[in-house]
Amino acid sequence: MNAPWVYISSVGQYTGQTVCIKGWLYNKRSSGKIHFLQLRDGTGFIQGVMAKNEVDEATFSAADRITQESSLMVTGLVREDKRAPSGYELSLVSLEPVQHTTDYPITPKEHGTAFLMENRHLWLRSSKQRALHRLRNMAEKAVVDFFFDNNFIRTDTPILTATAAEGTSNLFATQYYDLGTAYLAQTGQLYLEAAIFSHGLVYNFGPTFRAEKSKTRRHLSEFWMVEAEEAYYDNDDNIALQERLVQYMIGRCLEGCREELKVLERDTAKLEEAVNAPFARTTYDDAVNLLQGMGNPIQMGDDIGGDEETAISRHFGKPVFVMNYPKKIKAFYMKEDPQNPERVKCADLIASEGYGEIIGGSQREEDYDKLLERMQQFDIPVEPYRWYVDLRKYGSVPHSGFGLGIERTVSWIAGISHVREAVLFPRMLYRIYP
RNA sequence: UCCCCGGUAGCUCAGUCGGUAGAGCGGGUGGCUGUUAACCACUUGGUCGGCGGUUCGAGUCCGUCCCGGGGAGCCA
Numbered sequence: 225m226n227a228p229w230v231y232i233s234s235v236g237q238y239t240g241q242t243v244c245i246k247g248w249l250y251n252k253r254s255s256g257k258i259h260f261l262q263l264r265d266g267t268g269f270i271q272g273v274m275a276k277n278e279v280d281e282a283t284f285s286a287a288d289r290i291t292q293e294s295s296l297m298v299t300g301l302v303r304e305d306k307r308a309p310s311g312y313e314l315s316l317v318s319l320e321p322v323q324h325t326t327d328y329p330i331t332p333k334e335h336g337t338a339f340l341m342e343n344r345h346l347w348l349r350s351s352k353q354r355a356l357h358r359l360r361n362m363a364e365k366a367v368v369d370f371f372f373d374n375n376f377i378r379t380d381t382p383i384l385t386a387t388a389a390e391g392t393s394n395l396f397a398t399q400y401y402d403l404g405t406a407y408l409a410q411t412g413q414l415y416l417e418a419a420i421f422s423h424g425l426v427y428n429f430g431p432t433f434r435a436e437k438s439k440t441r442r443h444l445s446e447f448w449m450v451e452a453e454e455a456y457y458d459n460d461d462n463i464a465l466q467e468r469l470v471q472y473m474i475g476r477c478l479e480g481c482r483e484e485l486k487v488l489e490r491d492t493a494k495l496e497e498a499v500n501a502p503f504a505r506t507t508y509d510d511a512v513n514l515l516q517g518m519g520n521p522i523q524m525g526d527d528i529g530g531d532e533e534t535a536i537s538r539h540f541g542k543p544v545f546v547m548n549y550p551k552k553i554k555a556f557y558m559k560e561d562p563q564n565p566e567r568v569k570c571a572d573l574i575a576s577e578g579y580g581e582i583i584g585g586s587q588r589e590e591d592y593d594k595l596l597e598r599m600q601q602f603d604i605p606v607e608p609y610r611w612y613v614d615l616r617k618y619g620s621v622p623h624s625g626f627g628l629g630i631e632r633t634v635s636w637i638a639g640i641s642h643v644r645e646a647v648l649f650p651r652m653l654y655r656i657y658p
Numbered sequence: 659u660c661c662c663c664g665g666u667a668g669c670u671c672a673g674u675c676g677g678u679a680g681a682g683c684g685g686g687u688g689g690c691u692g693u694u695a696a697c698c699a700c701u702u703g704g705u706c707g708g709c710g711g712u713u714c715g716a717g718u719c720c721g722u723c724c725c726g727g728g729g730a731g732c733c734a
Contacts, residue, residue, distance in 0.1 A: 251695080258691040275691065307692070326685095327668075332695045333683050334670050338726055394732075410733095436732055437659075449734060529730080572734095581734060629734030643734095654726075 227299040233267035235312050238302045242317065245270070246297045248349070249290055251332055259287045261316070263298065269351070271308055272298055274316040286319050292331075293349070295322035337642075344649060345658045355484035356645055359477055360634045362484075366476035367429060367450050367630075370469055376452065377423040380430055381412025387608040394436045396445075408433035413625060414557075414612050416453035417588060420623055421615065427452040439653050441642040442530070442580050444631060446651035453625035459559075459569040459587040462624035463545050466573055466583055467503050469628070470543065475499045477637050490639040494576055497542060504544035508567065511536055511546050527553045534578045547571040556602040557595070558586040571626075579636035585626025592616035 227244040235243065247265030254260065257276040262269065274287050290296060300314035307313075329343050330350065340347045347353055371378065384398075384406045400406035412428045419426040432449045452469075454462065474495050478485070485492055506514070508528070515522045515532055518539075522532055528546065537544060548567040551560065558568035570586035589595045595616055599606060606613060631646040644650035649658060 253693045253696050254690085255693065255696080256690040258693080260693050260696085262694085271694085273692080277691085307694085309694080329668070329684095331669065331684055334695090336670070336727090338665095339669070341726095432734080434733070438730095438732065439727080440729065443733075447734065527732085529732095531730095584734060627734060632734055 231267040232263070232265050232270045235268075235270060235302055235314075239304055239312070240302065242299055242301050243314075244297060244299045245272075245314065246322075247295070249292055249294050249296060251292060252290065254288065259284070259316075261287060261290070261298070261319075263296075263314070264349075268310065270310060270312060270314055272300055272314040272316045272319075274319070278315070279317060283316075283318055286321065287316070289324075290319065290321060291325050291328070293328040293346075294325040296320060297322060341644070341650075341655060342657075348648065351487055353645065355481075355487035356634070356638050356640065357648065359481045359484045359488070359638050360630070360646060362477050362480050363473050363630065363634050363637060364429070366473040367469070367628075369476075370472045371427045371452070374425070376425040376427045377419075379416065379419040379423065379426045379428060381409065381415040381419075381428045381451075383409050383431065383433075385409045394434050396433050396435050410434050411449070411627060412451055413453065413627065414609075416451055416625060417612070417623065418615055420453050420455040420621075421619060424455045425452075437653055440530070441644075442632060444643055444647065444650055444652060447632075447643070447647065448630040449627050450630065451625060451627040453623065455621050455623045457587075457624040458622060459547070459571065459624055462585055462587065462626060463505070463547070463571050466545075466571075466585060466626055466628070470503075470573065470583070470633070471499050473633065474637060485638075488638050488640070490637075494542075495637065498576065501542065503573070504540040504542055505547065506536075506540075506544060507547050508549045514539060525550050525552070528572075530580060533574050533580050537574045537576050537578060537580075540576075542576050544574050544576075545571045546574060554586070556598045556604055557588050559589045560594070569624075575632070575636045577636065577639075579632065582632045582636065583626050583628045585624065587622065587624040590616060590620045590622050592620065 227242045229246055230238055230243045232245060245263055245265055247263050249261060250264045250269060251262040252259065259274045261272040261274065263272050274284060276284050297320045298314065298316050299318045300316040303313050303315055304311060305313040330346050384400065386406060395410060396408040397405050398408070410432055416426050416428060427450060429450045430448065431446055433446055435445060436443065452465070454465065457465070478492060478495055478499065509524070511528065512522055512524050515535060518535060520532060520535060522528070536546065547570065548561055549570055551566055551568050554568050554570055558570050561567040561569050568586060572581050573583035574580060575582045589598060592613065595613055596606065599609070631643040634646040635643050638646065640646065644652060
């Protein structure tokens with residue numbers, strides 16, 4: 225049998241022809257003299273039908289014995305069939321097991337998340353997980369395309385660093401030769417700030433590490449972040465850029481991942497709204513007043529927590545930028561608001577539908593003396609940051625930047641309840657296996 | 659670190675007032691030519707998270723430890 229090997233995704237081009245599919249058995253149903261084999265090959269799913277009176281006895285009993293998640297190669301005639309979800313079926317003429325699986329732990333029935341996380345290496349094969357990671361693939365492609373098309377240069381920043389950007393706690397430490405302790409980067413921002421003086425507009429995309437002892441649906445110890453840094457952009461330019469990026473990402477996913485969003489049972493109405501209408505904008509002060517008006521006990525000067533974010537996002541009904549936070553609760557490098565020195569020129573983007581903060585960004589302090597003053601206020605030693613403050617001496621310019629969390633953004637687009645599914649093998653407070 | 663919830667068959671769970679350990683799914687056997695988490699019959703399957711205590715008797719009550727889940731703080 226010399227049937228050509230084809231992928232399920234392109235099987236429609238072979239209607240009426242006999243083809244070979246190489247893949248795995250997803251599930252099987254049988255009615256004694258007819259077998260229904262649910263096949264997948266990485267590109268899609270198709271049902272193979274084998275009737276007893278159409279094949280020899282050995283072939284029929286091979287299909288009878290084949291088990292869930294066995295690898296196999298089959299040949300069959302491609303047929304259009306209205307009863308098939310994809311519109312196509314395979315009339316099987318032969319079946320060759322590649323490896324016979326026994327006792328596959330994940331059945332087509334319900335499982336708890338603890339069990340599924342323990343079997344993450346197998347869970348990835350499930351259709352919802354497949355859809356999710358294909359959606360992530362599209363979101364990442366959108367990021368790269370967006371920045372490329374907008375004249376940004378991808379300048380990936382180091383993962384091993386000597387210093388902390390935002391305080392020394394919450395960092396993973398490791399021994400670095402004879403040079404002392406190195407830390408896994410929790411941001412590449414400071415390095416990107418150096419790169420704008422070479423390229424003007426830059427971004428990075430890579431893993432970032434935070435040893436926060438957070439156990440919530442929004443936290444990972446290792447997550448992927450897109451960070452951009454823009455010379456001569458003020459806070460408003462920065463926000464406008466973020467809005468365009470997020471809308472582009474959602475638009476590409478809506479357009480290119482219709483099947484995946486259907487598998488994920490995502491109600492896409494809110495996403496379509498987000499693409500077509502401007503995001504809301506508010507200030508920290510207005511948000512606090514709003515929350516207080518809703519009976520929230522938040523005080524002026526407090527940070528905005530998870531519950532407050534949800535309340536704000538519900539109020540606006542769409543993604544919302546919260547701008548100009550108090551200086552005291554934000555990082556040292558953020559630029560003071562000239563209108564109000566107690567506030568900084570920053571913005572967090574809170575996704576809609578309760579998905580929380582997906583972007584943190586700000587205009588940076590570009591003045592040498594002001595920056596040193598702020599570092600002093602935050603008790604940050606200058607010496608390890610000598611190179612960073614140096615940037616304010618040699619052609620300093622106003623500039624801004626932001627970081628977007630990929631898993632949070634993908635979770636929102638996918639409509640899933642926990643970021644841990646949005647990354648292949650999540651690293652969390654109590655989980656590093658598998 | 660703190661608060662809340664949970665741990666019973668391979669998986670998902672039920673287990674009343676402290677009185678013989680249960681179901682569905684999975685596995686096995688048989689049946690079924692259009693199944694869609696197929697179905698039907700039979701069958702298999704237990705260190706009730708560990709240790710200690712109360713009791714004639716503990717899955718159930720008490721103490722303690724371990725493991726997991728969600729949240730707070732912090733953040734993307």
